[in-house]
Amino acid sequence: MSRVLVVEDESAIAELISINLRHAGFEVTIAASADQAQYEVDRILPDLVVLDWMLPGQSGLALARQWRGAVRTKEMPIIMLTARAEETDKVSGLDAGADDYLTKPFSTNELLARIRAVLRRKAPEALDTLVEVGGLNLDPGTRRVSRDGAEVKLGPTEFRLLHFFMTHPERVHSRSQLLDRVWGDHVFIEERTVDVHVKRLREALERVQCARMIETVRGAGYRLTQQMAALPV
Numbered sequence: 537m538s539r540v541l542v543v544e545d546e547s548a549i550a551e552l553i554s555i556n557l558r559h560a561g562f563e564v565t566i567a568a569s570a571d572q573a574q575y576e577v578d579r580i581l582p583d584l585v586v587l588d589w590m591l592p593g594q595s596g597l598a599l600a601r602q603w604r605g606a607v608r609t610k611e612m613p614i615i616m617l618t619a620r621a622e623e624t625d626k627v628s629g630l631d632a633g634a635d636d637y638l639t640k641p642f643s644t645n646e647l648l649a650r651i652r653a654v655l656r657r658k659a660p661e662a663l664d665t666l667v668e669v670g671g672l673n674l675d676p677g678t679r680r681v682s683r684d685g686a687e688v689k690l691g692p693t694e695f696r697l698l699h700f701f702m703t704h705p706e707r708v709h710s711r712s713q714l715l716d717r718v719w720g721d722h723v724f725i726e727e728r729t730v731d732v733h734v735k736r737l738r739e740a741l742e743r744v745q746c747a748r749m750i751e752t753v754r755g756a757g758y759r760l761t762q763q764m765a766a767l768p769v
Contacts, residue, residue, distance in 0.1 A: 538561075538562050538563070538583040538584065538655060539562070539563045539564075539565070539580065539582045539583045539584075540557055540562045540563070540564050540565075540582060540583065540584050540585070540586060540651065541564075541565050541566075541567060541573065541576050541577065541582040541584075541585045541586070542554055542557070542564060542565070542566050542567070542585075542586045543566075543567045543568075543570075543572075543573040543585060543586065543587045543588055543591065543596065543599070544566070544567075544568070544586070544588045544617065545568045545569060545588065545590075545591055545592055546588075547568070549588075549640075550566045550568070551566075552644065553586060553644065553647065554566055556644040556647075556648065557648070557651075559712070560648055560712070560713070560716045561709075561713040561716055561717060562651075565580075565582070568592075569591055569592050569593055570591050570592075570593050570594035570595070570596070570598075570599045571593060571594075573585070573587070573591075573599060574599070574602075577603070577609060577612070581608065581609070581612065582612065583613070583655065584612075584613040584614070584615065584651060584654060584655055585603075585612060585613070585614045585615070586615050586617060586647070586651070587599065587600060587614050587615065587616050587617065587634070588616075588617045588618070589616060589617065589618035589619075589620060589629065590618070590619070596616060596617075596618075597616075597628065597629065597632045598632075600614055600616065600629070600632040600633045600634055601632045601633060603633065604632070604633035613635050613654045613655065614633060614634045614635055615634065615635060615636045615637070615638060615647075615650055615651060615654060616629040616632075616634040616636070616637050616638070617638050617640060617642070618637070618638075618639060618640065619639070619640045620639070635654045635657070636650050636653070636654055638650060648716065652716065652717075667699065667702045667703055669702045669705050669749070669760065669762055670746070670749055670761075670762040671683050671684065671746075672702070672741075672744070672746050672749065674695075674698060674699055674702050676699060679695060681695070681698065682744070683744035683745075683746060684744070686743065686744050688740050688741060688743060688744055688746075689740060690737070690740050691736065693718070693719075693733050694733055694736050694737045694740060696718050697714070697718050697733055697734070697737055698737055698741075698760075700714070700717055700718050701750065701758075701759075701760035702760060704760075705759075705760050705761070705762060706759060706760070706761060706762065707759055708753045708756045708757050708758070708759045709757050709758055709759065710756060710757040711727040711730040711731070711757055711758075712727060713757070714730050714757070714758070715727065715729075715730060730758075734750060734758055737750060738750050749761055749762070
């Protein structure tokens with residue numbers, strides 16, 4: 537679960553962002569000032585910061601420059617929020633080290649899409665390492681899935697879906713969470729699309745007797761289990 541720090545002094549906006557991010561599967565911390573934001577970053581380095589330009593005391597712009605100048609935070613993803621719509625302001629924000637820039641008012645769907653896009657660009661190379669769950673092997677580098685030497689042919693969406701399941705085993709994921717984490721920017725895809733791709737994934741895994749690893753959790757979503765004696769699919 538990605539950890540997002542929301543630095544915003546307007547409590548209504550901060551709460552709105554927080555609710556939507558949590559619903560999308562993110563862990564969220566809110567800071568209302570630059571000092572509080574620095575405290576939270578020192579405590580636990582977030583995976584991404586949503587940073588308001590105008591803050592009491594030190595500005596978000598100055599805070600972004602400060603973080604970019606420190607070894608520990610120089611690679612920390614930052615999306616800047618501002619009421620300033622002028623191009624010169626946008627350039628200033630990006631020059632200060634922001635990875636992206638969003639002008640108020642904005643839609644929460646657009647913010648979510650921007651967050652996912654920045655996190656993908658900043659994704660660590662560790663995501664390319666081999667994953668193994670219950671004898672099923674997935675290699676992101678070669679895009680191959682196999683079990684006991686038998687290869688499983690998957691389409692690109694099914695591959696991403698399986699990769700997410702295998703890197704988060706035994707956890708239940710709702711359809712909306714899967715859309716957010718697997719489909720990314722395609723925020724307007726219907727949730728039933730997830731069911732279609734899960735069905736295709738199970739059909740492909742049937743060849744290596746692993747279809748039952750993908751469990752349906754009624755009323756909640758799906759999970760990948762290491763127990764081969766899963767319920768019938």
